[in-house]
């Protein structure tokens with residue numbers, strides 16, 4: 291059963307912090323959670339290998355800023371992304387609530403990585419998996435889902451208030467089947483619970499509590515909300531939390547001005563940026579200390595810098611997170627330690643991110659410095 295030490299619904303920061311002792315106690319035990327690491331040298335199957343990713347110090351950026359820029363290597367998770375954690379907790383939540391029984395079907399609306407995580411978890415637990423996704427997503431992700439045995443249904447990308455939005459289609463399909471669940475990653479808070487129970491405690495343990503801020507972008511908001519909530523609680527409010535946002539999302543303005551307004555138009559990043567406040571983010575929005583808006587030109591440049599300077603081959607949302615971590619470190623000043631997430635590898639996007647034609651079509655080829663142009667190897 292999912293632990294729920296942090297579940298009480300509270301409204302203000304001070305009342306949230308009163309749960310700090312419970313959180314601290316949980317930090318010591320969270321990795322005994324069945325399905326996650328058992329603490330020895332072996333783990334149980336795919337689900338046991340989820341989480342406990344390395345925390346990597348980015349040397350060049352740390353030297354440049356005089357800070358510690360640290361990043362969780364979520365691309366090393368067995369399904370290849372940060373969303374393995376949410377996928378596992380969404381399925382465990384459905385099992386615990388009796389919504390999913392042996393041989394059942396998991397249905398989700400997902401831009402890709404949650405679907406990939408769910409497809410892996412479903413194979414490992416013997417469930418069927420149906421994925422609805424906007425047809426704007428990369429072919430690599432669609433192909434991978436099909437290879438993992440999922441029934442993939444790309445549908446036109448329409449706004450959330452349209453009944454044909456991929457999430458609503460997923461919900462209706464699950465309702466039409468017996469023994470099926472719509473895992474509802476955007477508004478099912480089992481998603482953020484994954485980060486309260488695993489990501490947050492891992493970061494606290496890996497930094498020995500020497501962390502000043504955490505920042506990352508949001509898709510569902512589960513990672514940011516869950517991790518910031520845990521870190522605020524365990525540090526009695528000392529650790530700061532910052533939202534990182536791509537162009538076209540409404541959350542940067544929401545955090546900075548209180549207005550739900552888009553900043554910029556679309557983005558090359560996938561899996562992040564939001565047009566609404568999800569139930570995963572809403573309870574913890576007031577915990578955030580600020581937001582940073584990152585233009586695509588900076589994100590793509592960082593994709594290439596991380597490859598060249600650190601040997602890290604990561605996607606654009608990871609690169610955006612690192613740009614944000616550098617910005618937050620500059621705001622906090624020399625000597626500060628900022629943690630972020632490397633959400634997935636570039637493998638899922640390589641035909642775009644490393645293609646000259648694609649970069650030109652997005653007017654981003656000039657964002658890549660001369661010395662890094664050698665990595666643009668695809669036509």
Ligand SMILES: Cc1ncc(COP(=O)(O)O)c(C=O)c1O
Pocket residue numbers: 371372373401402403404507508509510511512513514560561562605607608633634
């Ligand atoms: C590549 C990538 N980065 C970041 C995120 C955002 O994570 P979250 O949904 O926890 O906000 C996602 C979500 O799907 C993603 O696919």
